[in-house]
Amino acid sequence: MPGENLSRDEARERAALLSVDGYEVSLDVRSATGDTQGEGPRTFRSVTTIRFRCNEPGASSFADLIAPSVTAVSLNGRDLDPSEVFDGSRIALEDLAADNELVVDAQCAYSRTGEGMHRFVDPEDGEVYLYTQYEPADSRRVFANFEQPDLKAPFRFEVRAPEEWTVWSNGAGERVDGVWRFAETKPISTYITCVVAGPYHYVTDSYERVSEDGTRLEIPLGALCRKGLAPHFDADDVFLVTKQGLDFFHDHFDFPYPFGKYDQAFVPEYNLGAMENPGMVTFREEYIFRGKVTRASYEGRANTILHEMAHMWFGDLVTMEWWDDLWLKESFADFMGAFANVGATRFKDAWITFANRRKAWAYRADQLPSTHPITADIRDLEDAKLNFDGITYAKGASALKQLVAYVGQDAFLEGARRYFKRHAYGNTRLGDLLSVLEETSGRDMTAWSRSWLQTAGVNALTPQVLLGAAGTVDELAVVQEAAESHPELRPHRVAVGLYRRTAGGALERYARAEVDVEGPRTVVAELAGAEAPELVLVNDDDLTYCKTRFDDTSLATLREHLGALTDPLARALCWSALWNMTRDALLPTRDFAELVLRFAGRESDIGVLQMLHAWTGSALVHYAAPDWRETGGRLLAEGALRELRDAAPGGEQQLAWARFFASVASGEADLALLRGLLEGTEKIDGLDVDQELRWVFLAPLAFHGAADEGDLAAELVRDDTASGKRHQVRCLASRPSDVVKAQAWAQVVESDKLSNALVEATIAGFAQPSQRELLAPYTEKYFAAIERLWAERSIQIGMDVVRGLFPSLRDSRDTLDATDAWLSAHQDAAPALRRLVLEARDDLARALRAQACDGAAAGR
Numbered sequence: 121m122p123g124e125n126l127s128r129d130e131a132r133e134r135a136a137l138l139s140v141d142g143y144e145v146s147l148d149v150r151s152a153t154g155d156t157q158g159e160g161p162r163t164f165r166s167v168t169t170i171r172f173r174c175n176e177p178g179a180s181s182f183a184d185l186i187a188p189s190v191t192a193v194s195l196n197g198r199d200l201d202p203s204e205v206f207d208g209s210r211i212a213l214e215d216l217a218a219d220n221e222l223v224v225d226a227q228c229a230y231s232r233t234g235e236g237m238h239r240f241v242d243p244e245d246g247e248v249y250l251y252t253q254y255e256p257a258d259s260r261r262v263f264a265n266f267e268q269p270d271l272k273a274p275f276r277f278e279v280r281a282p283e284e285w286t287v288w289s290n291g292a293g294e295r296v297d298g299v300w301r302f303a304e305t306k307p308i309s310t311y312i313t314c315v316v317a318g319p320y321h322y323v324t325d326s327y328e329r330v331s332e333d334g335t336r337l338e339i340p341l342g343a344l345c346r347k348g349l350a351p352h353f354d355a356d357d358v359f360l361v362t363k364q365g366l367d368f369f370h371d372h373f374d375f376p377y378p379f380g381k382y383d384q385a386f387v388p389e390y391n392l393g394a395m396e397n398p399g400m401v402t403f404r405e406e407y408i409f410r411g412k413v414t415r416a417s418y419e420g421r422a423n424t425i426l427h428e429m430a431h432m433w434f435g436d437l438v439t440m441e442w443w444d445d446l447w448l449k450e451s452f453a454d455f456m457g458a459f460a461n462v463g464a465t466r467f468k469d470a471w472i473t474f475a476n477r478r479k480a481w482a483y484r485a486d487q488l489p490s491t492h493p494i495t496a497d498i499r500d501l502e503d504a505k506l507n508f509d510g511i512t513y514a515k516g517a518s519a520l521k522q523l524v525a526y527v528g529q530d531a532f533l534e535g536a537r538r539y540f541k542r543h544a545y546g547n548t549r550l551g552d553l554l555s556v557l558e559e560t561s562g563r564d565m566t567a568w569s570r571s572w573l574q575t576a577g578v579n580a581l582t583p584q585v586l587l588g589a590a591g592t593v594d595e596l597a598v599v600q601e602a603a604e605s606h607p608e609l610r611p612h613r614v615a616v617g618l619y620r621r622t623a624g625g626a627l628e629r630y631a632r633a634e635v636d637v638e639g640p641r642t643v644v645a646e647l648a649g650a651e652a653p654e655l656v657l658v659n660d661d662d663l664t665y666c667k668t669r670f671d672d673t674s675l676a677t678l679r680e681h682l683g684a685l686t687d688p689l690a691r692a693l694c695w696s697a698l699w700n701m702t703r704d705a706l707l708p709t710r711d712f713a714e715l716v717l718r719f720a721g722r723e724s725d726i727g728v729l730q731m732l733h734a735w736t737g738s739a740l741v742h743y744a745a746p747d748w749r750e751t752g753g754r755l756l757a758e759g760a761l762r763e764l765r766d767a768a769p770g771g772e773q774q775l776a777w778a779r780f781f782a783s784v785a786s787g788e789a790d791l792a793l794l795r796g797l798l799e800g801t802e803k804i805d806g807l808d809v810d811q812e813l814r815w816v817f818l819a820p821l822a823f824h825g826a827a828d829e830g831d832l833a834a835e836l837v838r839d840d841t842a843s844g845k846r847h848q849v850r851c852l853a854s855r856p857s858d859v860v861k862a863q864a865w866a867q868v869v870e871s872d873k874l875s876n877a878l879v880e881a882t883i884a885g886f887a888q889p890s891q892r893e894l895l896a897p898y899t900e901k902y903f904a905a906i907e908r909l910w911a912e913r914s915i916q917i918g919m920d921v922v923r924g925l926f927p928s929l930r931d932s933r934d935t936l937d938a939t940d941a942w943l944s945a946h947q948d949a950a951p952a953l954r955r956l957v958l959e960a961r962d963d964l965a966r967a968l969r970a971q972a973c974d975g976a977a978a979g980r
Contacts (some may be wrong), residue, residue, distance in 0.1 A: 121408075123499070124186060124654075125500045125501050125502050126184070126257065126267065126438055126500060126501050127498055127499060127500045128145055128266065128442055128443075128498060128500065130446070131153075131268040131270070131729065132442070134182075134266065134268065135268065135270050135441075135865050137174060137175060137176060137179055138172050138173065138174055138175075138181060138266065138271065139170070139173050139175075139196075140172045140173075140266060140271050140272070140273035141171040141172060141173065141273060141274075141746075142168070142170075142171050142204070142273050142274045142275070142304075142440070143263075143273055143274070143276065144168070144169040144276050144278075145167075145169075145266065145275065145277050146165075146167040146168075146277045146278045146279075146280075147164060147165070147166055147167075147262070147263070147277070147278070147280070147315065148164055148165040148280040149164045149237070149250060149279060149281050149317055149879040150280055150282055151163065151165075151780075152162075152230065152239055152248050152279060152282070152317075153248050154280050160188060161188055161229040161230065162229070162230045163187075163188055163189075163227040163228060163229050163230070164225060164227070164228055164230065164237065165225070165226075165252070166187070166222070166225075166226045166228045166263045166264070167223070167225045167226075167377050168223070168224045168263040168264040168265065169221065169222070169223050170183065170220075170221070170222045170223075170224075170264065170266070170273075171219075171221050171340060172220050172222070172234075172266070172273075173218060173219055174216040174217065174218060174220060174317075176965050177216060178215055178216065179216050180212070180213060180214045180851070181216060182210040182211060182212055182213055183210065183213060183222060183265065184209065184210060184211075184257075184266065184267040185206070185210070185211055185224060185226060185264040185265075185266065186209050186228075186236075186258075186261045186267055187226040187227060187228045187229065188212075188227055188228070189202075189227045190202035190206045190224065190225070190226045190779075191225040191226060191227065192223075192225040193206065193211060193222075193223070193224050193225075194222070194223045194972050195213060195216075195219075195221075195643045196217055196221055202747075205780050207283060209260075219679070222264070224263075224347060225546045226263075226264065226740075228261060228262055228263070229261070230250075231261065232717045232874075232875045232876065233875070233876045233913075233914045233916055233917050234253055234255060234389055234390060234391040234877075234916060235258045235261065235391075235914050235915075235916050236252065236253070236254070236258045236261030236262055237250060237251075237252050237260075237261065237315070238250065238251055238252070238253060240387075240388045240389050240875075242346060242348055242388070242841075242842060242843075243840065243845055244841045245347065245348060246350045247318065247319050247346070247347065247348075248318060248783060249317075249318035249320065249346055249387070249388060250315070250316065250317040250321070251314050251315070251317075251385060251387040251390075251402055252314050252316070253390070253391065253392070253402065254310065254312070254313065254314075255311045255392075255395060255508075256310045256311055256501055256504045257311065257501045257504075258311075258691070259310040259311055259313055260310075262315070265310045267310050268309075268310075268442070269309040269310075269311065269439050269440060269442065269443070269547065270439070270441040270547040271310075272308055272309050272439065272545065272546075272547065273307055273308075274304050274305050274306065275308065275309055275313050276302065276303075276304045277290075277291070277301075277302045277313075277567075278299050279299070279300040279315060279317060280298065280299055280300075281300060281317050283298075284319060284564050285317055285318055285319055286299040286318070286320060287315065287316070287317040287320060288314075288315070288317070288342075288344070288400055289302040289314060289315050289316075289399075289400060290302070290308070290312075290313060290314055290379065290397060290398055290399040290400050290402060291303030291304060291305050291380060292340070292381050292383075292399075293398060294379055300872075303377070303380065304444060305398070306378060306379065306545055306546045308436060308439075308545075309439050311398065311435055312395075312396060312397045312398055314400040314402065314570055316383075316385045316387065316402065319347060320344040320347070321344060321345050321346065321349070321350040322342060322343075322344045322386070323342065323343050323344070323353070323355040323359075324340065324341065324342050324343075325342075325343075326339065326340055326341055326362050327339040327341055327362070327365075327366050327382070328368070329366070329370060330807070331376075331534050333566065337377070337563060339366065339377055339380070339381065339382050340381040340708075341359055341362060341363075341381075341383075341384075341385070342381065342382070342383040342384070343358050343385075343386070344383065344385045344386065345386040345387075345405060345408055345595060346384075346386075346388060346405065346842075348841055348842070349386070349405060349410070353386075353408050354408075354409075354410050354637075356423065356491075357418070358384060361421075361425050361426070361465055362382065362405075362429070364460075364464040364465050365460055365464060366382075367464060368426075368463055369429060369456075369460065372533050373433055373536060373540060374537045374540075375433060375437070375535075375537065375540040375541065375544070377400040378398075378432070378437055378544075378733040379432060379436070382399060382401075383399060383400050383401070384401045384402075384403060384425070384511065385400065385401070385402045385403065386402075386403045386404070386408050387402050387404070387405055388842055388877070389399075389875055389877035390402065390405065391876060392404065393424050394425075395428070396406075396432065396435055396449075396453070397437060398432055398436045401428045401429075403424065403425075403428075406963070407421045407424065409812075410810075410811060410812050410843060411810035411812030411813060412810055412812075412813070413775075414726045414727075414730065414772040414775060415726050415727075416473070416726050416730055418467075419461065419467040419470060419473060419727065421618065422465050423457040423458065423461050423467075423470060423473070426456065426457045426460040426461055426464075427453045427454060427456065428453070429460075429941055430453040430456035430457065431458070431725055433540055434448065434453055434456070434536075435448075435452075435453065437540060437544055437545065437599045438539060438540060438544065438545075438546060438547075438548055439546075439547050439548070440541045440547065440548060440549070441497040441505065441548065441549055442498065443501075443503070443504035444496055444497065444549075445495060445548070445549055446496070446498070446504070446508070446512050447494045447495060447496075447516040448513050450508070450512050450513050450516060450543050451494060451515075451516025451517050451519065451520055452516075452517075452520065452536075453513060454478065454516065454517035455516075455517035455949060457470075458470045458473070458474040458478075458517070468691075469688065469725060469727075471662065471689065472688055472689050472692045472727065473727045473728075474517070475662040475692050475696060475832075476692040476693075476695065476696055476727065476731050477688065477731050478514040478517065478518075478882075479514055479515075479662075479665065479696065480699065480731070480735075481513070481514045482510040482511035482513075482514035482515035482578075482665070483510075483513045483578055483700060484666065485509050485510030485514075485515070486510070486511055486515055486576065486578045486889060487577075487578065487603070487688070487962075488958075488962050488963075489958045489959065489961075490506075490955045490958060490959050491511065491577060491606070491824065492511060492512060492576050493511075493574045493575055493576075493796040494512065494516045494519060494572070494573045495550050495574055495575050496511075496512070499951075502915060502950065502951070503757065503951070503952065505915050505919070506919070506952050506954070506955060507624035511576075515578075515665060515855045518664075518665035519572045519573065519665060520532075521662075521664075521665075522572065522613060522664050522665060523557075523568070523666070525613040525663045525723070526558060526563070526568060526611075526904050527560075527563055528561065531557070531562075532557070532560075533869055535553070535557040535559070535560040535561070538556040538559065538560065539552070539553055540675075550573065554566075560816075567611075568611070571608065571610040572897060573608060574777065575606065575608040575610075576602055576608075577602055577605070577606025577607075577608060578665065578666060578667055579600050579601065579608075579609065579610055579612070579666045580600070580601045580602075580665075580666065580669050581599070581600055581603050581612065581614065581659060581666045581667070581668060581669065582598070582599045582601070582658065582669035582670070583596065583598060583599075583616070583669075583670070583671050583674065584596070584597045584598075584599055584641075584657040584671065585652075585653065585656060585671055587609075589777075591649055591651075591652050592649055592650060592651060593595045593618075593647055593649060593650045593652065593653070594648065595643060596644045596647045596648070596650075597641050597642060597644065598616065598617070598635070598641070598642045598658050599640065599641050600612070600637055600639065601640075602739070609638075609639055609640060611636060611638055612636070612637040612663075612664040612666060613636055613637075613663055613664060614632050614634070614635060614637055614658060614660075614663055614664050615632055615633070615634050615655065615659070615661045615711065616632070616634075616635060616647065616657070616658050616660060617629045617631070617632050617657040617660030617690065618630060618631040618632070618647065618650055618651075618655075618656060618933050619654060619655035619656075619657065619677075619690070620653060620654050620655075621654060621681065621684065622652065624954040625681075625684055625847045627654070627655065627677070627681050627684040627685045627686065628686055628687070629687065629690070630650075631650045631651075631653075632660060633646035633647050644777065647745070653673075653674075653891075654674070654677040654681075654744065655670075655674045655677045655694075656671060656672075656674050657674075657690055657693060657694070659693060660690060661689065662693055664691065667695070667697070667700045667704075668693060668694075668697040668700075669697065669701070675930050678694055678698070678715075679711075679715065679846075682694060682695075682715060682718075682719045682978070683718065683722040683723075688724060689740050689781075690726050691723070691725075692728045695728060695732060698712060698715060699712065699735050700972065701736075703966060703970065703974070705966075705970045705973035708973055708974040708976070708977035709740070709745070709748075709973075709974040710738045710744065710745075710748060710968060710970075710974055710977060711745040711977065712735075712736070712739055713736055713739065713740065713744075713755065713756060715849030716732050716735075716756075717755065717756070717759040720733075720736075720763075721763045721766070722905075726772050726773065728777060729773065729776050730776050733776065733779070736780075737780070737784060739796075739970075740752050740753060740756060740784070741929075742928070742931065742963075742967040742970070743967055743971060744974055745971050745975035746971065747978075748974060748975075748978065751891075753786050754786075754787060755777070756784045757781065757784045757787065757790050760777055760780045760781035760784060761775045761790070761793075763901070764777040764778050764804065764807075765804065768805070768806070768808035769806020770807075770808070771806070774804075774806060774807055775807070775813075778804070778807055778813065779816055782794060782816050782817050783818065783820070786824060791820065791821055791826045792820060792849075794817045794818075794820060795821060797809055797817055798814060798817050798818065801818065811838070811839050811844075814835065814839075815835070815839070815923070816848040816967050817852060818831070818832070818835055818847075819847075819850070819851055819854065822851040822852075822885075823854035823855065823856065823888040823890065823891070824852050824856070824887070825855065825856045826889060827851070828855075829852065832848050833848075835848065836848045840923065842877075844875055845878075845879045849881040849885070850881040850882070850884045850885040851885060852864075852885065853881070853882045853884075854882075854885035854886070854888050856888070856891050856894060859907055861886065861891075861894055861895070861898070863924075864882050864886045865886070865898060867882055868882050868883060868886075868921060869905050869909060869921065876917060876920070879917060879920055879921070880920060883920060883921065883924035883925060884924070886924075886925065887924075887927075887928070889929060891929075892929050892930065895929055895930060896930065898925070898927060899927040899930050899935055899938055900938070902926065902927055902970075903938060903939075903941075903942045905921050906921075906953065906957070907946060907949055909921055909922070910922065910949075910952075911950075911954045915952070919956065922956045922957065923956055923960065926957070926964075928960065928963060928967070931964060931967050931968060932968075933968070933973070935964060936961065936964055937966070939957065939961040940958070940961070942957065943957060943961070
């Protein structure tokens with residue numbers, strides 16, 4: 121029988137045959153505490169009853185279940201032999217009736233990988249915490265089901281748990297006679313069901329709303345985290361954003377929140393940012409801040425809260441039929457996160473963050489060899505897992521932002537309202553959305569969809585300025601280009617802004633025109649006759665999705681006056697464009713670093729500043745010419761320390777520069793300063809070296825060999841928590857020693873005993889930029905191990921290891937050749953594995969091109 125990797129064809133065949141009336145799921149997780157049960161994985165009992173119909177009586181199908189063992193299976197009262205019908209991932213169902221009842225009694229395994237029923241033991245107090253995470257297809261690790269999004273059904277859960285625990289699920293629950301029983305859900309997909317259980321710290325609130333007709337909507341609110349994080353949990357702010365979001369979406373969607381309560385759980389060792397389980401949203405607990413963070417962190421958390429809330433309508437109420445149309449939920453949620461942040465919360469500059477941070481993710485993904493249309497071709501579940509990427513999320517959201525500019529916000533939102541009402545509790549495809557948008561906008565959506573949703577690649581837009589004898593604009597045109605591999609030229613609704621310096625030196629916009637860019641060259645007639653610009657910004661206000669380029673005059677202006685640009689969004693767009701030029705080997709890394717050193721200290725938007733720090737650090741590691749790295753690192757450390765000392769005491773800029781300084785510190789004096797700040801012998805006025813910042817300062821000491829195992833053990837004593845353990849593991853793996861590297865490699869590649877969070881921490885520590893020679897033996901080992909590892913591990917761990925241990929720091933033609941040799945010799949490897957290796961190869965080839973560009977600038 122086919123294995124775990126359900127194909128689209130199989131799902132379509134099963135959906136055509138079956139319809140599901142309901143699930144009853146009984147779980148007994150009392151085994152989560154106490155001693156292990158001997159050899160093999162720790163398990164829990166899972167009993168599932170599924171009532172379903174078959175429109176071809178006598179036909180055969182299958183149910184999904186991944187479990188160490190099955191105790192009993194009965195179909196329509198007939199006992200089946202588990203050894204005959206269960207193959208480890210599927211239960212064969214023969215001779216189905218018109219109406220069927222399947223009962224499966226299984227022993228399912230607790231997870232250490234964040235997939236299925238994850239079990240976490242808190243090192244701080246020994247408490248055990250459980251939560252589930254399923255997307256795209258891991259609910260079958262917890263209960264038997266039909267694991268595909270278009271076989272929706274109501275669910276009723278009951279859970280037996282240790283006496284002192286509380287249990288949550290999608291519906292409201294109560295404990296009766298020692299069993300937690302939960303209200304039946306609305307029809308939902310398997311992947312958004314959820315159970316959370318343990319001694320969590322729980323805070324409650326409520327949301328009320330009265331509609332125009334007098335109807336009162338009341339939504340119980342809850343927020344929970346581990347007890348150890350309770351002192352840091354600012355639940356009031358979580359509830360504030362939640363209520364603001366509920367107001368916003370009710371105002372705009374005209375469809376009451378349909379899932380009863382609204383709990384939000386912040387859980388440990390979480391692989392994702394968050395998951396939109398209706399009534400029981402789960403988040404990574406790093407959104408609870410143990411130390412001082414900048415406003416950007418709070419904005420990011422608010423964005424995630426609103427993103428998941430938007431899913432209650434886009435994804436949970438109305439769900440895609442198959443993962444081809446994953447964008448129908450993720451693109452919308454990504455767009456709505458920023459849209460609602462601006463419209464409902466204190467984060468009015470969220471579109472700047474979107475332009476600077478989210479779109480950078482999309483631009484990178486869209487230039488990889490694995491790029492795909494927003495509406496993707498998802499053949500199976502492995503494909504689906506890899507398509508939770510920058511295209512499905514951020515490019516899709518960018519296309520929707522362009523769509524709003526194209527059809528208008530009112531028509532867009534009215535289309536959403538009709539979509540919800542027409543398809544509530546159902547499943548949809550691309551055409552279902554396009555049809556309502558055509559109704560509300562009066563526009564033919566076919567051409568727009570073909571260009572934006574059904575083709576891959578990113579266009580570049582460059583201004584061409586011709587000046588007349590009088591020094592005014594004779595003609596201004598926008599030139600559109602596309603990569604040879606994806607030659608599609610798209611329609612772009614853009615704003616073109618002209619900028620000049622004022623008498624006071626500020627670089628400000630003095631003219632703006634909106635235009636529909638079509639084809640290779642579009643003249644912006646409205647700007648003819650304008651004063652000659654010093655800067656032309658062809659995607660002003662960030663209406664479209666493109667790589668912005670500059671003419672020579674504009675680039676020269678930015679080199680000298682970028683810090684004088686007063687509009688924060690325009691400034692962010694220019695920084696983004698310069699970063700794309702650096703990645704594309706059009707701007708030397710040393711020039712980008714110089715711009716950051718000259719102008720980043722004047723950046724008022726803290727999120728943009730932190731993104732610049734991340735980009736500059738990445739550029740130094742991957743895109744700088746090898747013989748300039750040491751010089752570049754020294755210049756960046758000097759500049760960062762200067763900005764750190766000049767920043768306002770206690771401010772978020774000071775904190776951002778402190779973190780960046782630590783990330784680039786390498787010289788003796790820099791490391792001594794970090795050591796002094798840790799020990800209290802050095803002080804920077806206003807800088808509070810809290811526990812999180814202590815780990816930030818300790819990390820470079822560890823990977824430069826200035827902190828040993830004893831230092832890291834002592835720090836763990838100070839911070840003997842789950843977070844502290846992850847920091848310590850990362851630092852231990854980062855030490856510059858052959859023995860350390862061999863041990864870290866073995867823990868990740870040769871053993872599966874580490875949890876997902878500690879695998880991630882070990883990988884993060886393993887490869888450090890200053891240790892390129894130490895990593896030399898691992899190129900060959902990597903290519904020898906990855907196919908076996910992909911077959912043996914869960915897909916999440918496989919993805920983490922294949923991506924994280926690729927020898928990107930062995931950045932030479934030899935590594936590129938070794939990658940090509942593996943790809944050539946493994947044509948039949950799993951497509952998802954080949955995709956990951958191809959992506960890593962592309963990143964390496966890009967790095968070598970950028971290094972060559974930077975090296976060519978050395979003689980100027």
